[in-house]
Amino acid sequence: MRLLALVPALGFLLTLLSPPLNHDVAAILSFAERWLGGERLYIDLIDANPPLIFVLTLLPAAIGAWTPLGAVPALLLCLLGLCALAAGVALRLARGRAEAPIEAAVLSVVLPLLTLSASYDFGQREHLMAVLALPYLLLAARRLEGVGSGPGITLGAAALAALGFALKPHFLAIPALVELLVLLGRGPWRAVRDPVPWLMAALWLAYLVAIPLAFPAYFGQVLPLIRDLYLGLGGFAWWQVLLTERLGTALMLLLPLGIVAFRPSWGALPRVLVLAALGATLAAVVQHKGWTYHALPVRIFAGLLAVVLAARWLEWALPPGRLAGVAPGAAAVAAFAIGLHGFAGAEAPWREITWSWSRAGAVSALLKREAHGERLLVLSPDIFPVYPALNYAHAQSTLRTMNLWLLQGVNAECPDGGHRYRPSHAMSRTEFFVYRTVAEDFARAPPAAILVSRNPGIPRCGEEFDFLDYFSRHPLFAETLRRYRPVAEIEGYRLLRRED
Known part of the structure; x- marks a missing residue:
């Protein structure tokens, strides 16, 4: 059964390792290569993206320039390494419910799979954010339930999440909603002593201060261009964004499950995932473009919500003696469900199959x-x-x-x-x-x-x-x-x- 659960992962891997590389990801990589080659970011290289994504992409650009590997394979290797890191941290934080063998088996398969499920949008900023947010969301559920985590993994998960949310200012809607839930659930006194929001806020503040110091042209020249020209290109009304194919489909899954998730008996993680998905929806609406990758975090969080609720329902419905025997089969079914969820209506694998002609x-x-x-x-x-x-x-x-x-x-x-x-x-x-x-x-x-x-x-x-x-x-x-x-x-x- 565990080998069967790997089949969707193989499908995702074949897709993301086959050409074409996502166009935005490729363009950012090209700019990073030019920056590494001596051109000046936001002076010789003008783009609407804040500098963090270019800073991160310098690593594969450097590997491509200084080794025989090449920039595109180096980028894919770095992205896979990031997915492995985030999945590993998330899996450690998913442990701790000994009475939940089905959920443990499902998460052991689904969490790594979700990091690969972006298909053609693999490496997009929304994909990176969602991947880096997964450990944080599991940590938030543990904080709500009063389950302790070691300081190393707590601060590591918070730092990864802060990095992901800093890629675009719109992404801050997600931690805002999640931290509000934690605050209401734990009370202000316990919440104010929690290092997680303070560490994330400190990292964001440091980044905000660093931008005008390292890249003064971004605030002085690029932001006015974004305000005057970029925001008006291809804009949708908020309701049109909600009705786009990818986001609308994700919301059809999210909204009914969200109502179920707020029943107290389902625990903290489903509620955290609902608010994270709603924050991702707000981020997509604010960008008013309706592009497919804007809906990707909503789809990832909604897919995880669905399998967590299904696992917890099985654990409630089945006799305790049957749970361990059912767990491997449930994990395989969850993996295929995530595979179908990721590929349904997506551009992949069709772009990859038809690429040569x-x-x-x-x-x-x-x-x-x-x-x-x-x-x-x-x-x-x-x-x-x-x-x-x-x-x-x-x-x-x-x-x-x-x-x-x-x-x-x-x-x-x-x-x-x-x-x-x-x-x-x-x-x-x-x-x-x-x-x-x-x-x-x-x-x-x-x-x-x-x-x-x-x-x-x-x-x-x-x-x-x-x-x-x-x-x-x-x-x-x-x-x-x-x-x-x-x-x-x-x-x-x-x-x-x-x-x-």
Whole structure:
């Protein structure tokens, strides 16, 4: 039975180790490699993400640069190591209920499995947060029930969780709700002496203080761009986010189980998981994008809630003498349930199966053939399929942003006066920055190739927005562009190579 329970884990492993790497994860890895190579974060490399995810990704970037392993395998190895660490700590905290053999067997299989269940979203910030939060949620249940834990594992679980929740400010909704539950359950006097919230708060405060000291441009330049441009790209209303396929499905599981979980007889862990899932739902709604990975923590916490409630119901319904015999079978059933829960409606394994003949796979093959190991100017509104195609070709973009989201933001509305492109004197400060830096960077160090998307992601406004036409109005760009010739076009992308 235990071997049978490993089958879903094998399915998840095959999926996450097969191409493609998640596009956002690949883009962050590429930025970390460029940062390691000497470019300056938030000056030469402009992105909306706070610095922690780039700091963490420096490790696989360094392993990839300094060993024959390569950056993508190094990243996957580091992610698997992080999953193993979090699962190991969580399993230690799951012990202690000797009268619950079914739950013990189920958690011994399900906790490691959940860390791998992100499929295509493996390595996303939401995935990292949920994985690092698992030990903390089990610790919170122990704190509520008055079950002691050693100081080492207590502080370790709190530190891991603080790291995960710090990846995005929206994630703080989860510990806020969980700590409120602990406060109400234990009383203010015992709660105020608890080191867990104080340690997490101290780590968050230290991180907040460190950002303007180490990365002053993030607050001074990047946050205004996020406020003015990024937040308006592809926004959904709160109710539309709740009705997206992945989040809506997760809530259909969570809400009825949440009502059941608050019956006192079910214990503390189900209540903790409900509040964690609700906090993750708030984080998804606040981001108002409706992207699949935003729902991932809700799905992970709801899946764990379902199997914990099922295990506790079996322990209530069966005679004590049968519990040990039923436990292995229950663990296998729970593992397959989590497997189905993870794969149902997901992009994986279909992206992996179709990769070699997909649009993204074709772009990746083109870059491997025509620009392997080269520097490219990428003029595209897309993260996918540009990433991970660049990563697999060991190529680097020369653009200061991951894509042309700044240009999309300033051109969300048609220019005044019937112009297709604004003249430079009519550009906003942000648009002129993009227009000038792309041209100057291109002329100063011409890359080996240019990859241009035919789909600009910008309103048509009488005629199509063409990136080459737009930037060719700058004399430096136009002069340098004369050295390039088209060599291929595939799946809506043009590739031009420099003629030396």
